[in-house]
Amino acid sequence: MPLLDDKVKESVKTLLSVLTRNVKLIVFTQEKECSTCMDAIVLAEEMAALSGKISIEKYDFGIDKNKTDQFKIDKVPSFAIIGATDSSSSQWKDYGIKFSGIPAGYEFTSFLNAIKMVSLGNSELSQKTKDALKTINKPINIKIFVTLTCPYCPTAVMLANRFAFENDLISAEMIESAEFTDLAKKYNVYGVPKIVINENIQFEGALPEDLFLAKILSA
Amino acid sequence: MDIFFEVPKDVKITSPSTDKLYDVIIAGSGPAGMTASVYCSRKKLDTLLITKDVGGQVVWTSGIENYMGYQYITGRDLSEKFYQQIEQFPISLLKDVGPCHLEKLENKFAVNCGEKKYYSKSVIVATGKRNRELGVNGEKELLGRGVTYCSVCDAPLFKDKIVAIIGGGNSALTAAIDLISYASKIFIINILDNLQGDEVFLDKIKNSNKAEIILSSEVSKIKGTEKVEGITVKNRKTSQIREIELDGVFIEVGLMPNSEFANNLLNMNDQKEIVVDCNCKTSIDGIFACGDVTAVLDKQIIIACGEGAKAALSAYRYLLGIK
Structure with a gap:
């Protein structure tokens, strides 16, 4: 059954018409014990049908070990968004941007903007922030717990994705709390967005660029 | 809740400029601000809309049944329709800004948003x-650890949990309705002797068989260390204390006006709401106000829209007078 209705498809098509370089949605699913895995595949296929710049690769979490290790996938469904680094698509880059769970609801905005950012090659962060991110020399993992009905959450997800785009040591993962309830319980998610940086820094709320950056720099 | 897909809203509207003198700056993009934007644009006023986030409080509202033309519409969908309407006009939009302040200069006004001024x-406030x-x-200590002000955001996190909603107005009752599909039990605790919200909401809540309503009572303490573990409730008439073990506390005890934007500039009532006349004029010529930030008694979407239209037309008449 299709996920996107005709009106949404039309809007998405317009938004994606500005894409320049090719983008690949890498979808990790499994057949059993995953109620939303089929939706993940349908969403990826519908997105690819709306832009010639988007292609998809599908992998099974239990079977394709090399790929799950390569993209550090530990749950399904999960999407990694990678981008071609030149116009001929001879090389692809993983920016460390992942969405775990279906990026529907308000998170569809985050998902579309991540695709745009990877294709257009512009994080739209301030120069001051970009310079500060260059000084980071150790791995930083940002988990952003969301619900799909939270209008605040995309601000946090999109900012984390922008940070990941600017520095290869930074990775960002949107996690849909209602889908991964055990993980939400483990990290005491009682309000969203909840951000966990490198396991040791945790906070709730969508901080502005400079304050979110300060949290990352202190990790 | 039905699955939906929110598409980014940044297609047609133009960027703001610090170099020009706009006819009108509208601060805020809830129903009042967006309606004012449409009316200003239709009068061909050079308009800048400045807002923290598009939509205002209506975005947090799950369902609306008293906005004419729609028997039922979600807050998100109504806000989207408002936005689509302002998109048709060539207004400038500055969004995602932090706190801004209004200043009165000689013959003009400035809106100071940190590093930039417009x-x-x-x-129009x-x-x-x-x-x-x-x-x-x-x-404060347990905010984000079970204490929340956003039921539409956080309700899915309380599946099979016991929660309390503090308040008795429509916001409290819609929070209860948001939680019916998730929580195992819902306490609604109100300081007054009755619930002030609409009967139609109350019927839905009662039919769920999940709610216990505690009236004439106030919460005196939210307990917990790492997360919310319970609340202490005191009956105002009998002074009887009741301890309730639960996982979440949704606070819906009313609203405060965002009138700091015009602090020390406009006449306000003791609740810090901006005082306006029947044409949305404030105490300073050239500044108009509309919607929930004003002292207009009833805070309703349809009233905010009407006031937004009035403020825009008053601003238009004011501009004709000074041109």
Whole structure:
């Protein structure tokens, strides 16, 4: 059954018409014990049908070990968004941007903007922030717990994705709390967005660029 | 809740400029601000809309059944329709800004948003309201650890949990309705002897068989260390204390006006709402106000829209007079 209705498809098509370089949605699913895995595949296929710049690769979490290790996938469904680094698509880059769970609801905005950012090659962060991110020399993992009905959450997800785009040591993962309830319980998610940086820094709320950056720099 | 897909809203509207003198700056983009934007644009006023986030309080509202033309519409969908309407006009939009302040200069106004200032001949204040805090022990300490002000955001996190909603107005009752599909039990605790919200909401809540309503009572403490573990409730008539073990506290005890934008500039009532006349004029010529930030008694979407239209037309008449 299709996920996107005709009106949404039309809007998405317009938004994606500005894409320049090719983008690949890498979808990790499994057949059993995953109620939303089929939706993940349908969403990826519908997105690819709306832009010639988007292609998809599908992998099974239990079977394709090399790929799950390569993209550090530990749950399904999960999407990694990678981008071609030149116009001929001879090389692809993983920016460390992942969405775990279906990026529907308000998170569809985050998902579309991540695709745009990877294709257009512009994080739209301030120069001051970009310079500060260059000084980071150790791995930083940002988990952003969301619900799909939270209008605040995309601000946090999109900012984390922008940070990941600017520095290869930074990775960002949107996690849909209602889908991964055990993980939400483990990290005491009682309000969203909840951000966990490198396991040791945790906070709730969508901080502005400079304050979110300060949290990352202190990790 | 049905699955939906929110598409980014940044297609047609133009970027703001610090170099020009706008006819009107509208602060806030809830129903009042967005309606004012449409009316200003249709009068061909050079308009800048400045807002923290598009939509205002209506975005947090799950379902609306009293906006004419729609028997039922979600807050998100109604806000989207408002936005689509302003998109048709060539207004400038500055969004995702932090706190801004209004300044009166000689013959013009400035809106100061940190590093940048924007100038105009007239201003419409439509900055709305935000959630009021309860002001009890544990509220600040446990915020994000079970204490929340956003039921539409956080309701899915309380599946099979026991929660309390503090308040008795429509916001409290819609929070209860948001939680019916998730929580195992819902306490609704109100300080007054009855619930002020609409009967139609109350029927839905009662039919769920999940709610226990506690009236004439106030929460004196929210308990917990790492997360919310319970609340202490005191009956105001009998002084009887009841301890309730639960996992989440949703605070819906009313709203505070976002009138700091015009602090020390405009006449306000004791609740810090901007005082306006029947044409949305404030105490300063050229500044108009509309919607929930004003002292207009009833805070309703349809009223905010009407006031937004009035403020825009008053601003138009003011501009004709000074041209």
